[in-house]
Amino acid sequence: MSLTLAIVGRPNVGKSTLFNRLVGKRLALVDDQPGVTRDLREGEGRLGDLRFTVIDTAGLEDATDDSLQGRMRRLTERAVDMADVCLFMIDARVGLTPTDEMFAEILRKRSKHVILAANKAEGAAADAGVLEAYNLGLGEPIRLSGEHGEGMTDLYAALMPLADAMEEKQPEDVPQTDIDLDEDGETEGEAPVITADKPLQVAVVGRPNAGKSTLINKILGEDRLLTGPEAGITRDAISLKLDWGGTPMRIFDTAGMRKKAKVQEKLEKLSVSDGLRAVKFAEVVVVLLDAAIPFEQQDLRIADLAEREGRAVVIAVNKWDVEDNKQEKLRELKTSFERLLPQLRGAPLVTVSAKTGRGLERLRDAILRAHDVWNRRVPTAALNRWLTAMLEQHPPPAPQGRRIKLRYMTQAKTRPPGFVVMCSHPDKMPESYSRYLVNGLREDFDMPGTPIRLTLRGQGDKNPYKGRRKKNAGALAKHLKGKA
Template identity: 55%
Template sequence: MLPQVIIIGRPNVGKSTLFNRLVGKKLALVDDQPGVTRDRRFGDADLLGLKFTIVDTAGWEDLDPETLPGRMRQQTEASLVGADVALFVIDARAGVTPLDEEIARYLRSSRIPIVLMANKAEGRAGDPGLYDAFALGFGEPVAFSAEHGQGLADLFEALRPHIEGTDDDDDDDDVPPPEGAEEEEEEFDPESVLKLAIVGRPNAGKSTLINKLLGENRLLTGPEAGITRDSIAIDWQWFDPTSEAYRPVRLIDTAGMRKKAQVVEKLEKMSVADARRAIDFAEVVVLLLDATRGLEHQDLKIASLVLEEGRALMIAINKWDVAEDPSALFNGVRAALDEGLAQVRGVPLLAVSARTGKGLDQMLTAAFDIRSAWSKRVPTSALNRWFDDALAANPPPAPGGKRIKLRYITQARTRPPSFVMFGTRLDQLPESYRRYLVNGIRRELGFDAVPIRLTLRSPTNPFAKK
């Protein structure tokens, strides 16, 4: 495990900007308004050759523990457990505030090494705050500008005594790979980490479900809608009761996705865009429904987005423990899905409860199964045997009396399964016949309800006029 460095500070001092600077990419959402970050976010930092895990946290506020800011503070306090060093960040331009002094008192009682950072120290405007920071009792502050990258060498020197000497191997298993990493052409390993994203409308219970799986209050939850803003990836080992073995899972929590017309604030737009990137990074996506609200049009739009991105989709109806007439609800959702998602019939539908844990093991089992189907490759010989049988059972039409010739088919890639069909006059092939072939691939070749890509390709005529 890499050494763990926690970023602590009051709201809007630049913690997420510092996090992005150290990981080398914009993973955390950043905005001018305070309180953007709410959950802990982990990243892989490499500071001039010094490697460690950096943890972004919510802004520290002195409010009732029952309020949302109070619960955010509890999450920040929990992040200090197991940390090797804390970066205590203040705003050099604003100087030392009473809240900074309160945080300093708490950190002194934590017995964790502290590196004091005076952020926004570019130019002369931050000099008074830089001098005031000595009064906090953590020695000389590191003058830094997370926005412009100034002070990296000084931060390196301040962190090195705390990082060197800890167990610093290059085990990157706990760090998500770069977003958008291409893995489609690698040979599929069924025991590899399952990248599982949980998506849905606000307040569907996504964070509560992940907390139940983890067995701890890792993510901030509450009755308020839209608590989650960043997409948070958490590595976890799931005990599979069928195989009686642990299987690796990367759980990805996402912000709630409302109708586009209702998303007007810049921060929410950023959160939704982050959730869409999380879908692109995932292998399997669980769309979480609220049993008290049923299936709504926005749910179908989210499901269509997942399928358009080529990800394996599952639907889970949450809050099953409080559902009214559950049998009718389940059958109604099933019928609506088959009608609204005609391009992929039979998407797995499960009933779960994030509060009680009902159905969560079944959900994980189904997720591993559907990933196997999503990653499957069919030998060309077997594929063309099916192709010949499909053409014999239902020959392609002959528009205008001219026959459409379908010659052969091959699988171009996996994840999602993508096929290329060769023939002549394919521009006149009806969409209904194309759906017939896609449904046959899914049904006869074991691809279940995963998205299928079928590309039509005709040979180039060398004698055609240019």
């Protein structure tokens, strides 16, 4: 992509709606409430044969202090500086406002190329606002409707000459937000190779104010995501592509997940839903805890969710720099982890400090190790030798006097590891014996922490001679009676 387009404007003028239309996906959250977007979201935009990077920005606010609005404005100004073209949007139905005029002056000084767009311009009610836009001195405004797709041809005509002029410019390796996860990872074969085209997908999840955005900023080495002392700053699930220690990764920053009963507002429901979607698309899920209050009920729910989705899980304890008695605290954490999350027994537990950056190398190693275990495949011969030993050590139960026979075992898939056991009466197998087999797999084949799926499948009664004796006896009797 040779062109970077930043969509800027006041809150609630329709920037995210247009962003979704340009990328062809509903990536950005959209709501009638102003100020929904807070972080920079990037995606691959398409208009006809034109391909470009499009950046959705937070609404420009008249604030320059260290408040949340001031930090959002600085992040948007950064997007303006890095973009080749700025699409300055106004609301044609509201008309020109003093804030629009102030930001038009800022863009005129900071941006290389500015395209003026009057959004929500469908119908005659927007005519007056479109005419007022000429007063900004940014040229002829483009009449757009991001919601209904009107004016895309005019936008293409405005962008095409700029794209042609920048054709010789080399594209930069920018963060990406398109979620294009290849879901064929559950088929047989070797573990996929992590490449720049197919990076390792990592989602960072946790309760509000656990430090997820701060941690990702420290990994990136720049303040790319909006952070602050306020809880619940992140709303969208923002993904960032980077090379972390030689490993291409795409890291998803998600909104903090509170208890379901406390999530009442529609916008927070959308944010949590976006975070859950990121978990489903991830390969490794990092559950970030606050060292001061680890393993709260909500932390356990989030970790259990990742396990039920079949993702590799890494537990990271943040804010470790403020702990005084680290050794005693670490022992308590490990004890609580084993007691409260037995389904993730053996999963990596890493202490980090998003503020100072300590522990990030250990976190990276834990992510790669969890991903390797998640992709592990065990040969069928080794599995059946192991199954024989497990049966001799602890035979299966015999409900109603008939012992359940386990005949054959194979690994059906990876990501996460899934095993199939052919047996008699699978419906009568107690859950405790299935856990015995799963725990044995985890320990004997070095698969700590990763979700393991065990399926019991019945073979039916395949005895080819069943009923033949009675049938042959009847035929013989009939033959002898005929002779008599």
